[in-house]
Structure formats: C-alpha cells, structure tokens
Amino acid sequence: MNTAGHGAAVQIEACGKTFADGTRALDPATLDIARGETLVLLGPSGCGKTTMLRIIAGLELPDAGGKVLFDGKDMTSVPIERRNVGMVFQSYALFPNMTVADNIAYGLKIRGVAKDERAARVAELVALTNITGLENRRIEQLSGGQRQRVALARAVAIRPGILLLDEPLTALDAALRDRLRSELNRLLRALGITTIYVTHDQAEAMELGDRIVVMRKGAIAQIGTPREVYFAPRDRFVAEFIGAANIVEAPIDNGELILPGGRLPIRDGATGANATVMIRPETIRVTDAEAAVLSGVIDSISFVGDRQRIVVSGASSKPLNVDAPNTILAKVGDRIGLSIAPDALRMLPSEP
C-alpha cells in the first residue's frame, strides 16, 4: 500500500460552537494533531465530541474566532467537499442505490479518476478490508460488520489527508465490536493517515488512540496518552470515566491517609484536612487481616473468570472495589487486609 504518509497535520484554534437556539455545544477548544497520529475524542453523549469532529470535517462552522488548519493552511471556510477528508458515520451512510464497488469508487468517480484505475483501487481496498467477493452486492444484502468495512473502504479510497470516524463500531454487537476494533487498529497503523476517532467507549479509546482527548460538557477535561489518562487522571471525572476507580476522600496526617479501616502511607508529602484520592481496583492487594495496615469486611464477590471483583466495606468511608486474583478463596463476611503501594494512590484536586 502506498497510502502511508499522506496524512495532514490538524490544528484547531479556539473552536467553539453555539447553535442557533443558543445551546453551547462546545467551549472554545484548541488542539494540535500530529501528522499520522490517531487521536480519540472520548466522552459521554452530549460532551461535544461529535461537534468537534464535525467542525474538523467542515460540516459545522465554528463560532467566530475559531480556526481549523490542515498542514498550516486555514480551512475554516472551506466546505467539506474540498477538504479531502474521509469520513465514516455511525449509521455508515452507504448509498443504497449503488453496489459495494460503486460505493467504494464513488469518491474517485467524482474526482474523475479513469475507470480502470478506479477498479484497481477498489480491488486493493476490498482486499485490505477483507470484503473480497462482495463487490457486486447491494448494501441491504450486507451484515453490519460488512457495512462497517465498506464504509471504511469508501472513506479511505480517496486517499484522504484526514480520516474521521464517528462512533464507527457502536452499532455492532459486542463480540463483533471487539474483533473489528483490533482489525481497525491494524488498518489505521498500516494506512498511517491522521485519524480522529469519536467514541464513548473507553476501551476503544485505549486500544486505538495514540492520544485521548477526554471531553465533558463541551470542554476538554484532559489530553494525554492512554497511559497518562489512565494512571494520571487530572480530575475525578476523568478518573471515573476511564476504567474503574475508587475515589476516597479522607484527611491526611503525617504522610498517611487516615481511613476508618486503618492508615495508608502516601508517596509525596501532601497534607490537607481533606484529600481526594483515586485508587484503581487492580492496584489493591489482598493480604492477611492481622498484619495489614488497612482492613475491611467483604460485602460481595463477583467472579468474572480471569479475576474477581471484591467489594470491601469498613476500610474506607465508602466500600472499596478490589480486583483480586481468581485464586484467592474468600467469602462474604470475611475480614481481609488490604495493601496498596504508595505509588498507586493518585491525588486529585478536590471538587469545588
């Protein structure tokens, strides 16, 4: 594939969006997306992620003062048809009056590419997206997963500078979603196009994103690599939205977090009457209750196969979720000890 390396760098400068009825969909946001990077816009519904994508696509105009640049060129007032972006929609939006091959070739036909060249490009793309043999099918004869592949093939056929994906896997069932996610990941790496991917699914964001932009209520909550947003969330919202998190509010005394079930040493010398701390369930180790600095009583156990989720009460002001190895034999009502490495305690700013 000679598609690699034709991605464009994207800059978004102070792009906000207020709709005609006065609703603020997006606060002015600034973002730099490197050439070839896969950036994921992640957040709950109504957080502004789709609006941001549509501004980059050229389907929405940012409020006055906002600017969209591709490779340093101002594209703000250029309509989508002249932005050379590939787009995959949640509904796939495949043309029902065309075959699979005609769908994939549509952008090339519009560009006046010769018939032979179009056919060659279609052949290349059906092979790449694993839909060989479906070229002459009608859209209504395809399964959801096949439609998703056709939509992707159609979007990349035009060799776009930027690939925009709006919740492309949301309409599929869970098993297929997982399979297509890794397939998509492999494909995006192979293509090397600058990709902006909108999703509300944090697992998708983690697997696909070079960087994740976590959004909330029309504003950017945090930008970082998957590891950064997971291990070092900037606030409580990010901590709870990405992965599972125990949020503990407790006073600190002499380098230790004072909890109802004991004391936890913390790393840095933070002090304060009331600290907010995030503890990921998988960082808590189950130990013997007698020797432990922190202990509690098992409220419930859910065995999920590769591990078990134990809810422990009495250790903290709120029950703690603990992901324990599946070999530990314990039962509800047992008193257990908990140990947490100081590094695993992540201080969060207190909520106003």
Add this chain to the structure above:
Amino acid sequence: MSQRSFVWFCLLPLAVVTTAFFLLPMARLVVAGAEGPHGLAGYLAILTEGRYRATLINTVLLAAATTVVTLIVATIAGMFLQRHRFPGRAVLIAMLTFPLAFPGVVVGFMIILLAGRQGLIGDLSNRIFGEKLVFAYSIYGLFLGYLYFSIPRVILTIMAAVQKLDVGLEEAARSLGASPWAVQRDVVLPALAPAFVASGAIAFATAMGAFGTAFTLATNIDVLPMLIYTEFTLAANFATSAALSVGLGLITWLILALARTFSGSAVAAAG
C-alpha cells in the same frame, strides 16, 4: 360461527357495495360501448377516428406535462419546506395544501379570475403592453389549473419522503467530494424515486380524468373527459361515450403500469 365465516361476513358490505356500484356499472359500460352502430369496432374509434385520437393525444400530453412540472415544483418546494424552519412555515404549508379542498369547478373559476377576460393578468398586461393577455380558456389555462391542484397531492408525499432521508448520506457524498448538484443527482433523487413514482401516478391519473376544471374553463378545450361529456349529453351518443370512457380508463392504467415497470429498477435501486 367459525373464524372463517366471520371474516366473510365482515367482508359482505364491501362485496355488496363493490358489486352494486363498481362492477355492475363497469360491466354495463363495457357492454354499452359495443352497442353502437359499429359494434366492438366502436372501441377502436378512440384510436382510429382522427378527432378522438387527437383528443386522446392532447389529454395524455397535458397530463404528462402536468405530472412532470408538478414533480419539479413540488420536489423543490417540499425539500425546502421539510429542511427549513422559518416563521410562517406552517401557514405556507397549509396554503399549499389548500387546493385539496376545492372541487375542480372552483379551481377553474380561480383560473378565470386570474387569466380570464376580466382577469388579473389581462389587466396587468393591458396596462403595461396595451394588450390583454387571456389564456384561461385554452389548454394553458387548464394546465395551470391542473398544476394548482396536483401540487398539494405531490408535495405532501415528497415532504414525507424527504423527512425519511438519512442526512448522513448527503454528508457522506459531500465528504467524498461531491458538489451540491452531484449530491442531488447521485443520492437525493435516487432515494426519492419511489415517492416520485407514487405521487406522479396520482397526479397523472387525476389530470387524465379531471373534468370540473375543464368544464368551467371551456368551450374549446379538447380533453377526453370533455369529449365524453359532449358525446353523452349533447350528441346522446351512448355507445361512443361508453367506449371512450373505457378507453380513457384503460389507457391511463396502461401508461401508469408502463411507468411503474420502467421506473421499477430505479425504485428497487433506491431500496
């Protein structure tokens, strides 16, 4: 009473009405058509007799023109009305669909008020060019009248179809580089094809058979319903008018069937 006989019992009123008011008169009409001096050949008169054939061609052309122009006007208007919200929109839609409530006579009357001898257009042209423009009593007046009452029938169907269009399809086409014209040609119009066939058929059939407007406007307009009326009332030529009536029905049906077959592939494609 078993389930089956209950269903038949419920269908009885329909059967009675259909037989009494549809099948029997139709049968009688078909028989009457063959009772003229030329017998069954009377049916061919619609095609062989010069005057009848000219009228038939006239009527088909008028109905076809009405259908095409109605579809163009109603599609543009319907798409605009469905996609935009503005003050007075509801009133405008109500006004556009108002002619549904008028009988053909009233529509004819309105055409006379507009383009008749005392009409608005005549007045205006008289003042500007010193010549009275009068076309109410010609086939152009009739065309205008048919257009007036065909548009509401089509516009509502088109609006419903536009509402069901996936905006994503248009956005996808644009993202692939399609200009606004190309989007209409490749995405929107194919998706609306079923609505065009359905509403176009109604407009065509209505224009073929409409009588009230023609009767109000005129004396010298040759369309089939008028011809049937004159043969029947003035010439008391029962057999010919019956044969013409059957012919009108058959030809309308045939053209619609052809149109449906012809556009069948387009409709299936728009799936």
